Amino acid sequence: MIVVMSVFKVLMPMIYLVVWGSYLWLFYTDHPVARRLCTRLAVTAVILHIICMLGKGFVLGRMPMGAPLEFLCALALAMLATYLVIEIRIKAKSTGFLVTGMAFLLIFIGSSFSTTEPEVSVYLDDPGFAGHAILVLFAYTALSLSFLFAVLYLILNRQLMKHQFGLLFRRLPSLDTLERMSVGAVKLGVPLLFASLCLGHLWMYDLADRMDTHMAAMLSPWDPKILISWVILLGYTIGLVGNRFLGWRGKRMNVMAVVAFISVVAAMGLVHHFFPSFHNFKSTEPISTLSGFPESASHILVRCEGGHDR
Amino acid sequence: MIGPTTLHVRSINHKNAPTEVREKAHLDPELATRLMDALGGHYADENHDPTASETGCISVIPVSTCNRTEIYLEVTEGTDADALLRRGLTEVGADADIFFSEYATELRDLEAVRHLFGVSSGLESMMLGEPQISAQLKDAYRLARNHHEPGPGLLRAFQGAFRTGKRVRTETRISIGAVSVAFAAVELARKFFDKLCDHRAVLVGAGETGGLAARHFLQHNIGHLVVVNRSLENAELLADTLRAERKAGLDKKAEKNSGGLLAPAPDPAGKCGKISVLPWDQLTAAVAEADVILSTTGATEPVIMPEMVEAAVPRRKGKPLFLLDIAVPRDIHPDVGKISNVFMFGLDDLDGIIQGNLDARAGQVPHAQGIIQEELEEFQQWLEDIDLRPTVAEFKAYLEGLKDKQVGFVRKKQSEEVAIAVDRSLQQFIKKVLGRSVSTLKSAQSREERERDLETLKRIFAPDERD
Structure with a gap:
């Protein structure tokens, strides 16, 4: 099994590279063969990656996205899978080269540099975390794709305004399609984010019962990260309602999508910087041990994101 | 030599002859039939052995379009094809001298087949990659087949040409992209609106150019076309013509026969392609409701002013408004293009798009030639096996x-x-x-x-x- 995993570790970036190559070929030439191939290759890559992750999870006995480099690989999968859902729904392939290129970069970095077994928190073995983390991953990936399509919309809009009829004009889908792709990504992201927040709350209360009192006290639904996530959810939901019922369309809608995503990144960055304690589960001791010896809480190794011991 | 027979083609086309020469060389179906009678192509041996008329002619297929007249001949080995063709053309009263002048090109055997494959693929067309030639070749072939059974060489060559043309069009992008003003207008509009069926276009002016542009928009299933013209009578006339053409086009499409009309894209729900007319004094109201505005009047002063468009923009809630001015002098005031979310284009822009598409098509030529070479090699293989x-x-x-x-x-x-x-x-x-x-x-x-x-x-x- 470990040999198979090692093969996959080399193979997956290569498969992603082929997928990216096929989308690039499509973008530059719009060749019918590339048109037929690219989606099939991408679907194959997603299926293989899922098999690879399940296999790795089975070998490690935990979800393989606890360490930063593992997370990059998972992010690559989420990006490709979310993009495929949008591509198949909207039937527009010409933006794929950007997404698959980013996915390739992520998996390349994730596969190239993970050499030793990373230390991950025991809390992350919990199935509740698995569901919560996967949903969060897909939700924010969908929102980032919405940002990407909105940026492409604004680029094409600008080219049309300036009467420039170059490669982007010829290859990018219509403004209408780009907008539908952007809104479609938000339509995917909002329910996923909502589900992830709900599951996160449930998991938090479940976890609080099993961990020591000191750590349990750190878990709060009023944590800034959770609050900001609800605000993000609310903001995107308002955007969707405006688009659906108030006729928010065109440049204004896409500028809003860009501003919204930049705000998400900025807000998350600020919260992460000023409130680093929450969402940090870097204990390596088993949960049962922790809950059995509450007095040993001060010895639990819980690192901050910056690597400081607390 | 093609086995025991030889293939010849005499071609007068846009590359080697001016329009007046091409006009003289044109062979309408009746003249083409008479030429086939005169040359006596009658390959019909049940064992598929080449048999010829007394003249030595096995088969003849005349192809005549607005840009080319070509006569494909298959004759028995040793037959003087030139003399035969000259005699046949003279007999039917065609201008035989033109086909033997400096305006004509003569090709034989494999070179003739290569030329035919190139014609079928649109590589020899005036508008590189245009698809119409394929149907025209099929019509010519059908006419010849109704007259006589083509010889083995021409039969194989034409079948190969149809296959080559199809491959070139599906495996390359040689036929992709608008190369006419009216089609470029649609292509540009489709950069804004994916499904034209959900949108409303206003055609300002009911002249010939406007009619052509309208036909292309209807072909691409614009949701609703409103014709606004100073003369309501002319607007009604154009609308009636467009309705009739669309109905005929849809009927023909249903019969899988596109004919000469601009056949519309499928519209099973029948919710696209509505055509209506508004009087000139309701132009402002029409502009306010439109997603696409095409202006093609012969007015000497602008007829669409900034204030008309400015009034429409707030209601659009950020949706782009596409205006195309294909009139000379211009119909739309230049300041309209400065309004936010309003995209105004003119003839120069369409020319730019057409040139870009032609360049892109030219880039596909090597790929198309590769396909032709593959098909030609297959033809050559068939030739080599013919003696077996x-x-x-x-x-x-x-x-x-x-x-x-x-x-x-x-x-x-x-x-x-x-x-x-x-x-x-x-x-x-x-x-x-x-x-x-x-x-x-x-x-x-x-x-x-x-x-x-x-x-x-x-x-x-x-x-x-x-x-």
Whole structure:
């Protein structure tokens, strides 16, 4: 099994590279063969990656996205899978080269540099975390794709305004399609984010019962990260309602999508910087041990994101 | 030489002849039929052996479009094709001299076939990659087939040409992208609106250019087309014509026969392609409701002013408004283009798009030529195998004769079921023996070796008194 995993570790970036190559070929030439191939290759890559992750999870006995480099690989999968859902729904392939290129970069970095077994928190073995983390991953990936399509919309809009009829004009889908792709990504992201927040709350209360009192006290639904996530959810939901019922369309809608995503990144960055304690589960001791010896809480190794011991 | 026959083509086209020469060389279907009568193409041998009229002509296929007149001839070896063609053209009253002037090109055998493949692929067309030529070639072929059975060379060449044309159009992008003003207008509009069916276009002016642009928008299933014109009568007339054409186009599409009309894209729900008319004094109201505005009037002053568009913009809630001015002098005030979310384009922009598309098509030529080369090699392979056919047919007839004798013998001695089973078994046996023999013959290293093999086969299986 470990040999198979090692093969996959080399193979997956290569498969992603082929997928990216096929989308690039499509973008530059719009060749019918590339048109037929690219989606099939991408679907194959997603299926293989899922098999690879399940296999790795089975070998490690935990979800393989606890360490930063593992997370990059998972992010690559989420990006490709979310993009495929949008591509198949909207039937527009010409933006794929950007997404698959980013996915390739992520998996390349994730596969190239993970050499030793990373230390991950025991809390992350919990199935509740698995569901919560996967949903969060897909939700924010969908929102980032919405940002990407909105940026492409604004680029094409600008080219049309300036009467420039170059490669982007010829290859990018219509403004209408780009907008539908952007809104479609938000339509995917909002329910996923909502589900992830709900599951996160449930998991938090479940976890609080099993961990020591000191750590349990750190878990709060009023944590800034959770609050900001609800605000993000609310903001995107308002955007969707405006688009659906108030006729928010065109440049204004896409500028809003860009501003919204930049705000998400900025807000998350600020919260992460000023409130680093929450969402940090870097204990390596088993949960049962922790809950059995509450007095040993001060010895639990819980690192901050910056690597400081607390 | 194509086996025992030769292929010739005489071509007068847009590359080597001006319009007036092409006009003189044009052969309408009636004249083309008379030419076929005169040349006497009548290949119809049931064994598919080339037979010719007394003139030596096996087959003739005239192809005549607005940009080219070409006469494809298949004649028996040694026939003077030029003299034959000159005589035929003179007999039907066509201007034979033009076909033998400096405006005409003559190609033979494989070069003629290569040219035909290029024509079918649109590489020889005035608008590189235009698809119409494929249908025109098929019409010419159909006309010739109704007159006489084409010879083996022309039959194979035309079938190969249709296949090549189809491959080039599907495997390359040579036919993609607008190369006419009206189509470029649609292409540009589709950069804004994916499904035109959900949108409303206003055509300002009911002239010829506007009508053509409107036809293209209807072909791409614009949701609602509103014609606004100073003369309501002319607007009504254009709307009626467009409605009738659309209905005829949809009917023909249903019959899978696009004909000469601009056949609309499928619209099973029937919710696209509404056409209505508004009087000139309601132009402002029409502009306020539109997603696409096409202006093509002959007015000397702008008819669409910034204030008309500014009034419409707030209602659009950020949706882009697409305006296309294809009138000279311009119909839309230049300041309209400065309004936010309003995209105004003119003829120069469409020219830019067309030029870009033509350049992109030109980039596909090497790929198309590669496909033509592949098909030509296949044709050449067919040619190389053509000399095998009579011997293989003879061999097959010999084996089938033996089989029939054996089956007859079994039928006398055994039941009918046994005879049928033996017949089937021997058929399989013949198939295998023939397949093996043909592949062995094809694998000969040289022409001499192949001829020697064929001779041996003939000697072995030639009927003699023992049979």
